[in-house]
Amino acid sequence: MSGAALSLETLTAGYDRAPVVRELTLSVEAGEVVALIGANGAGKTTTLRTISGLVKPMDGFVRLDGADLAGVSPVARVHRGIVHVPQGRGIFFGLTVAEHLRLDGLRDGAAQETAFAHFPALRELSGRRAGLLSGGEQQMLAIARALVRQPRVLLLDELSLGLAPVIVERLLPVVREFASSHGTAVLLVEQHVHLALEIADRGYVLSHGELVASDSAERLRADSALLTASYLGERRA
Numbered sequence: 001m002s003g004a005a006l007s008l009e010t011l012t013a014g015y016d017r018a019p020v021v022r023e024l025t026l027s028v029e030a031g032e033v034v035a036l037i038g039a040n041g042a043g044k045t046t047t048l049r050t051i052s053g054l055v056k057p058m059d060g061f062v063r064l065d066g067a068d069l070a071g072v073s074p075v076a077r078v079h080r081g082i083v084h085v086p087q088g089r090g091i092f093f094g095l096t097v098a099e100h101l102r103l104d105g106l107r108d109g110a111a112q113e114t115a116f117a118h119f120p121a122l123r124e125l126s127g128r129r130a131g132l133l134s135g136g137e138q139q140m141l142a143i144a145r146a147l148v149r150q151p152r153v154l155l156l157d158e159l160s161l162g163l164a165p166v167i168v169e170r171l172l173p174v175v176r177e178f179a180s181s182h183g184t185a186v187l188l189v190e191q192h193v194h195l196a197l198e199i200a201d202r203g204y205v206l207s208h209g210e211l212v213a214s215d216s217a218e219r220l221r222a223d224s225a226l227l228t229a230s231y232l233g234e235r236r237a
Contacts, residue, residue: 003066005030005185006051006082006153011060013050014209019058020046021209028153028185033176035196035217036189037227038206044189045087047206048155051187052084053077064153081152085142087161093131097122097141100130101148115144118174136167143171147178154179154186161191168192172199197221 004027014020021043028034036044049055051062053074062069064080072080091100101112116123119140130138139159146154156175160168172190176199179186190196197203197217205213205226213226220227 007063009061012058013046013055024211026204028187030183030185031179033179033186033200035200035203037193042206043209045157048157052082083146083149083151084155085146087157091130091142096127096129098126115148118147119144135162151184154184157189158191168195193227
């Protein structure tokens with residue numbers, strides 16, 4: 001696991017001394033998309049928040065390229081290459097698309113063109129306030145802001161939240177292509193399990209904060225009983 005871009009080792013994390021995730025070990029290689037799946041409350045969001053430094057581990061380790069991130073602030077983790085797109089997209093409704101990109105330091109035309117290359121629809125929307133965008137357009141903006149940073153590790157938390165599956169089917173391939181072409185390690189939390197596993201290389205299944213299965217995406221897609229149990233928050237005997 002030491003060669004992984006991102007690795008968690010026996011990670012326990014939660015809130016107010018109550019663990020939500022228990023002794024979780026996983027890894028994501030450079031250029032790999034890994035799906036983290038499970039029912040609501042399984043600990044998926046807590047895992048991402050711990051990786052990005054918003055939640056402090058109770059035990060275990062978060063490592064970036066083998067280096068322990070204990071004591072590294074959330075801002076410093078961004079500078080080291082960890083970019084987190086949270087639930088709710090993390091955008092400002094009163095700012096335009098172009099203002100978001102300038103906020104991210106993309107003042108030169110070439111950098112903004114890179115953003116529009118990922119999602120061409122944003123070009124015509126550059127002068128529109130984010131609060132007036134559709135849910136799908138808002139998510140395009142959120143992902144574009146993350147991708148132009150060329151992250152070492154990209155954390156995506158429920159990018160499909162509130163979106164129709166047909167829109168998600170257009171967003172996920174962009175993430176897959178970016179990971180492959182830029183060598184970015186992607187950890188993806190996604191409620192549309194089968195769509196996530198279509199673009200993922202591997203998957204981990206959480207139930208009640210514990211790892212209950214891990215395998216290739218292909219094998220997990222074929223295990224409908226496991227996926228049903230994980231979605232319902234059940235433990236399979």
